[in-house]
Amino acid sequence: MKLSPLRGLKGRMKTFAYAFLLLTALHRPAFAEEVLIAVASNFVTTAEELAEAFQATSDHTAVVAHGSTGALYAQIVSGAPYDVFFSADAERPRLLDEAGLALDVKTYALGRLVLVSNDGVDLAAATEAFSGRRVALADPMVAPYGAAAVLVMENLELDTATFQPLLVTNVGQVATLFVTGNADLAFLAEAQLPLVGSAEVTVLDGRYPGIRQDAALLARSESNPAAEAFWAFLQSDAAAEVIAMNGYDPAK
Numbered sequence: 001m002k003l004s005p006l007r008g009l010k011g012r013m014k015t016f017a018y019a020f021l022l023l024t025a026l027h028r029p030a031f032a033e034e035v036l037i038a039v040a041s042n043f044v045t046t047a048e049e050l051a052e053a054f055q056a057t058s059d060h061t062a063v064v065a066h067g068s069t070g071a072l073y074a075q076i077v078s079g080a081p082y083d084v085f086f087s088a089d090a091e092r093p094r095l096l097d098e099a100g101l102a103l104d105v106k107t108y109a110l111g112r113l114v115l116v117s118n119d120g121v122d123l124a125a126a127t128e129a130f131s132g133r134r135v136a137l138a139d140p141m142v143a144p145y146g147a148a149a150v151l152v153m154e155n156l157e158l159d160t161a162t163f164q165p166l167l168v169t170n171v172g173q174v175a176t177l178f179v180t181g182n183a184d185l186a187f188l189a190e191a192q193l194p195l196v197g198s199a200e201v202t203v204l205d206g207r208y209p210g211i212r213q214d215a216a217l218l219a220r221s222e223s224n225p226a227a228e229a230f231w232a233f234l235q236s237d238a239a240a241e242v243i244a245m246n247g248y249d250p251a252k
Contacts, residue, residue, distance in 0.1 A: 136166040
């Protein structure tokens with residue numbers, strides 16, 4: 001049967017349309033994705049700066065959620081949809097790796113603990129400086145900076161019966177207690193000092209082990225190009241500079 005000229009034209013147009021769509025698809029850029037980052041509270045400001053720097057050089061989006069290291073770890077084990085975990089210790093990322101919940105683990109920073117107050121503290125007379133005072137620290141059961149604070153107090157041979165310890169979930173809440181006047185002394189990450197204005201700072205070097213902070217690329221990120229791109233960015237000199245400028249020693 002002979003096809004009409006109109007029917008033949010429609011067929012050729014349809015074939016051309018399919019070819020055009022295929023060509024367009026082959027040259028279409030990959031859709032931007034989102035990386036969800038879980039961050040220990042001491043590192044949240046720095047992580048937000050890293051996210052901004054990453055987004056400035058990528059089509060992807062980085063979203064930061066924060067909390068105590070212990071709470072975030074428990075959420076991840078329970079199936080929380082994070083792609084990258086910035087822990088305040090090395091233990092939780094190691095456990096995630098051993099459980100098959102992490103694709104990669106690396107040390108991203110070495111944290112520093114400081115003591116802040118309104119009138120300064122002479123560590124040689126620490127008993128007198130702490131006596132009768134309200135002392136804020138993160139819960140050592142879930143926060144590595146809180147565990148480091150406990151070691152400092154043990155090193156100084158302080159008796160907690162002589163002062164009022166104020167335990168909160170994370171060091172972000174410690175800073176809030178101090179700034180609002182609800183604590184007289186506070187154990188903070190050095191990176192948090194911009195949050196407490198003109199407070200007197202007592203350096204605690206040598207009175208606690210170094211706080212090694214590891215990050216984990218989590219297993220759920222395996223098919224997420226945004227997570228892979230952010231993890232690669234974390235290895236860059238630009239990321240290292242942001243971390244160093246925020247009060248952390250470089251990873252060794």
